[in-house]
Amino acid sequence: MATKPKLSVYWAASCGGCEIAVANLHERLLDVEAAFDFVFCPCLLDTKKQDVEAMADGSIAVTLFNGAIRTEENLEMARLLRRKSQVLIAFGACAAQGGIPGLSNVSTAADHLRTIYLQGPTLDNPEGTIPRRQTVVDEGVLALPGLLDQVSPLADVVEVDYTIPGCPPESHQIWAVVDAVIRGVALPPPGSVLGAGASTVCDECPRTRGDKRIDQLRRTWEIDPDPDRCLLEQGVVCVGLATRGGCGALCPQVQAPCIGCYGPPEGVTDQGGKMVSALGSMIDIEPLKGLPEAEIVARIDAIFDAIPDYAGCFYKFGLPGSSLKAAVAARVGVSAQDDQ
């Protein structure tokens, strides 16, 4: 039997949803299995890290790497799989942009440890035990991978060949990429985004768009939106216009605003910045005309007061992939090293 190219799927700081998206290929998994030697996938297979270490460098044809880089272990696995793989693909929103775990970058790792293990109202931790790299017990030394100060997308720590965005990537999009590889179709230039559109979710959204003049923002539970009109025009913060298409605008079709999981579209470097620019420009200014400058500012501010969490709204899946990547050190007041 001719040797098949090797495929691996790894999870770093992730939820497992990307693996489910792969499993959702359903019977096409058999085609994947027929075309590839599926060598490594901790969620589905028994092969271990040392098995990967034993492989020759560059011997894995394609690795789909999902999850963000949160711990030293994530970093180590990213470097190992980069070395072993010919094509390394940042797979899913977390590997692409930091994903939901990336929202933790509004704070530092040291702060998280304090909040989670020392300050939680339901905690009972009289000795103030927090996870540490090494803990000596009677039986020996226990080791845990350390936390990195902040969450990073895969491309910030190793060279990445392609990105397949989405939380999780839509299975038909995964299949389109895998199928192209199986059929030997030439891949686009390295650095390209695969399995997604170039434009925005709005371009795939069937809702009708008109004039955008917002005088009030509404949380999703505050309104039963008109199913045919653009959600943003109804005051619901939908980030579709700052988000890459490819999903088929699934969320807006079921009355839920786009929350941005496919990341920024072509030509946008900062998804949140793009959304701020768009939303900031949509305030209905007619009633503001002729008012004193301070009053204009106060009226605009009153409208934006309805947004409870800006990073959570505009960078839900991509804070580490944004221009600023994380809150500045001064805000949290500690260098993370202080703590341990």
Add this chain to the structure above:
Amino acid sequence: MTGTFEPTIVGFLCNWCSYAGADKAGAAGMPYPPNLRTIRVMCTGRIDAQFVLKAFAEGADGVLILGCHPGDCHYKEQNYRALGRHRLLLRVLEQHGIERQRCRFDFVSAAEAAEFAAVVGEMTADIRQLGPVNLRAVGADAQ
């Protein structure tokens, strides 16, 4: 830090009012701090929030946006739009730990040379007090 730290402030000035106001301040020999790096734009309406975020990401300590007074914008109402974007961006920046004083929006007309000098002076003094923006390094170890 005070006294030794000289902030770099990126200024986006609208061509029709504020840039002309800055020009007038210069022509009149009005002193203002040399910390401002001016970028002339046709209108504040051209300023995408991404420009401001990029400026901070690349090391600016402050970003100043100056445009025509309400009603005076040469592109109808774009300065209202710019103001809306700025008010929202301030909140995003604050969540990132970047203080409000570091991103200022003001109205300066072509005649207001003294106001221009005063705004730049005030902002420079504010940021000297605050010190540099401490962006965190990627991949740093926490423990």
